Every structure is written in structure tokens, then in C-alpha cells.
Amino acid sequence: MTAEARAAGSGRGPAALHGKVAIVTGGAGGLGRATALALAAAGAEVVVADLDVEGGREVADLVGGSFRTCDVSDLDANRALVDFAVERCGGVDIAFLNAGVATGCGVADDFDLARYRRAMGANLDGVVFGTHAVLPALRARGGGSIVATASLAGLASVPLDPLYGANKHAVVGLARSLGPALAPDGIRFNAICPGFAESRIIDPLRDMLSAQGMPVIPAEVVADTVLRIVTGDDTGECWFVQAGREPEPFRFRNVPGPGQPAYA
Template identity: 40%
Template sequence: MSGLFDLSGKAAIVTGSTRGIGRAIAEALIAAGARVMISSEDPADTARVAAELGMPGCPCDVSDDAALAHLVAESLEVFGRIDHLVCNAGITGYPGSFAQIDMDDYARVMAINLRSQVVLCNLALPHIAASGGGAALLMASLSALRGNLRINAYALAKAGVAQLARNLAVEWGPSGVRVNAISPGFIATELSQPLLDDAAFMARRMAMTPLRRPGTPDEVAGAAVFLAAPAGAFVTGHNLVIDGGTLITDGS
């Protein structure tokens, strides 16, 4: 059974991998035997985390097409191949209704959360195919599957990410490349700490979650390993929701 989750000899790129869910995914892939290119928009953070994990690092502003091309080229230079891609980098943008939306913020959210994944997949997937096939994982969100009053461009972009995974799965499946999305629910991270500290929010949100607790980055990372590894070899075009049951409950 252990071979089902063995990524020995594989090479991966993980964007936004210096903290939170991205770092947990990078650590889990490394633990499974993969070599991972650590990346974030901050050069100092990228260098620090790469050193901590004993892996190479390449800073990358994912809104910059040239930087994305450099990330792929650097990964090929270091590893000689690319087997897996995790498009995790993203921003939330300003909260509020669409009636109140700042269109400059909208453009930035869409560029970082959706357009960057299109560009990076177009750059990396041909190399994954050339390495004999592998998997790409696109980070979507539970917010893309539920209506709300405060999460606007972010939710819209993440819905696009899930559709991108389906389209790319059809496009690249014949070349042996699998593409899936993950939609995390409420996960306890540094970025979610203000919400974790908000007792009223937590009481309301946990009442909507059958498991009655937030998720952890490691629980998302475990799913990422499954989707990358031989255990997930017949899974493609799927959007895996990791939310403790929030999506399916009526709040009872």
C-alpha cells in the first residue's frame, strides 16, 4: 500500500509555498519523496523556506507572465523534469458585495487567482507530458460553490479555477496529465487567525460545519499528495471539497 503514495524521483512546483496551505503541501510532497521548487512573491521568504526545507527556491510574482516562465525554466534547469504542478498562490481581495466592488481590486484578484493559473498550466503541462505524465493541482475554494454577500471577485475567480481544471483534464488527459482542483473550506492558518479569534463568527461557522471544527493545512496537503500520487492515478477533472461538511449541511 505504501507505494500508492510514493513520489520518489518526482519533481514539483508549488506556488505560494512559504506559508499556510502551500507550505503544508510542499512539506507533504517532500515527505512522499518528491523534490519541490519553493516559490512565493517575496524573495526573502522564498529563500528562507527553501533553506528550511532543503529544497531549491525561485521567487515568482504570479501576475507577471515573464516571472512564471522563469519559474518553469528554473525548475527544468534544477530538476531536469517537471512531474507535478500545484497552483496555490492567491489573494482574497477586498470584501463586500459586487455592487460595492473596486474594479481595480477585481482585476488584481482575477489576475493572480485565475489568469496566472491559465498561464502557468500552459507553460508547465507540456513538460509534465514530456516527462511521461503527472498531475496538476489547482487551488479553488468552497466560496466558489456557495453564494455569499462578502466574497466577490475571489469566489468568482475560484469558480473559474474549478472549471479550468475540468477543461484542462479533457485537453491533457490523452497525454497522461491529470488536472484536479481542491476547494478548501475554513482552514486554520495565519491568514484566518482574525476569524479564529472572532467568537461570534466561529460559533456561526462551526454550527454550519458537521465536524464542528476548522480544518488544518495538513488535511489539505494530504489530499494533494493523494491527487499527485499513484493512489489518485484514475482521478482527473475533479474538484475535491475539503470543508468538514460545510457544503452539504443545512446548519442543523
């Protein structure tokens, strides 16, 4: 079944988000670009944010939206992005906090402080700062939806890039915690956890993935899942998107509760 067919049959068709305003960070390419297109096709007015000015403006033109340069690792830049969206579009209803980068270093002899700060700034600070900045705008609209891009690396061990695994696990923990915390305000917070999906991050891995026969997930599949989350009712969920599987919320195993005293 195509993404369009799934959307039409589930309340995510062309008018599903009519009158809604969406911010998409990292919107110049990959998952951000595909999701900006999907949100616009569902009727939303989209504000595209990225450091890639040329690519971001191109996507904004495609969706009939607006573009704003934004370094998501800068708190004031996130606030300015939200202010821009409110002034230009009248408010914000949806935030897809998607901007992210690969780490490029480990924690042993290959540790590089600048690379570490860059990755944590984009992948974790970008979600925290983006959430902090957009909450007042969402509350002003009576609620809304935040979707943060985590990764399958946030649900499993990542021996080849433990720092990437660390910041993506943090996004997963944030989604699970903020979901119920923000629910009284009518704000839903969820995470999307794709496997190897079409984006710039997998460029260095393409030969390896091809050699191992590992399929690359089309960005449109991830975008359709984001749209599914945005138009749904649930919160605090972390949706996996994996090749050959239907996307769905990951079912975390229960943490053991207290039992009999283990120590005298």
C-alpha cells in the same frame, strides 16, 4: 487516523514520489507550506515559489529544495519559474498552483479596480498562466499532475465576497474542462476546494469563525488531500475538504439535456 497513517496505507508513503519534481506556488505559508512539506516527505524534490522571499526560502530549506520569487499574475514570471525548475532539477512532474489572495472589495460602491485586478491576477490568472507555462515541461516528462487551489467558494454561493466566488468558480470550471482535455497527453488536472483552512486568507475572519464555533481546517489535512490527488489516477475532479467530512471529489449534478421543444 493520522495523515502519515493514511499515506502509508495508500501508496503515498516516503518513497511514493521518489524522483519526481514538484513546483508549489504560494509556498511560503499556509496550504503551500504544508503541501511542500508533504510532497517532500513523499520523496519529491520541491521548488517553492512565492513573493514572500524570507518565508519561501525558509520552506525551501525545510524541504531541502529550491526557492524562486514569482508573481503568478505575470505570465513571463510563470515561464521563468518553470525554466528555473527544469534547469535546477531536470524537469517538472507536479505543479501545485496554489497562490491566492482575498478580494477585499465587491461590485457596488465598494468596487476597487486595483483590488479586483490583484485578486483575479492571483486566483485565476495564476492558474491559467501557471498551467500554460508548465505544460511543455510535463509533456517532456511524458505526463504529470497539476492541482489548482480553488475553494469551497468555488462550489457554493459567496454573498460576502462574490468576486472571490467568481474566480474560484472559474478554477473549478477550468479543472473540469482541462481534465479530459489534457488526458491524452498523460497530464491530470484536478482542483482542491477547501473550506475555511489554516492560511493567511482567513486572518480577517478568525474572530467571526471563533464566535460561530466554526472549526478551522488544519493545513496538513488539505496537503494530505493534495498528495492523495497527485498519487491517484483520476482527472477533472474537484475535491472538497470540509471540517468533519472525509475529503472526496464533489459529485456535480448532471446538466439537463435537450428534451421536447419548449417553444413553438
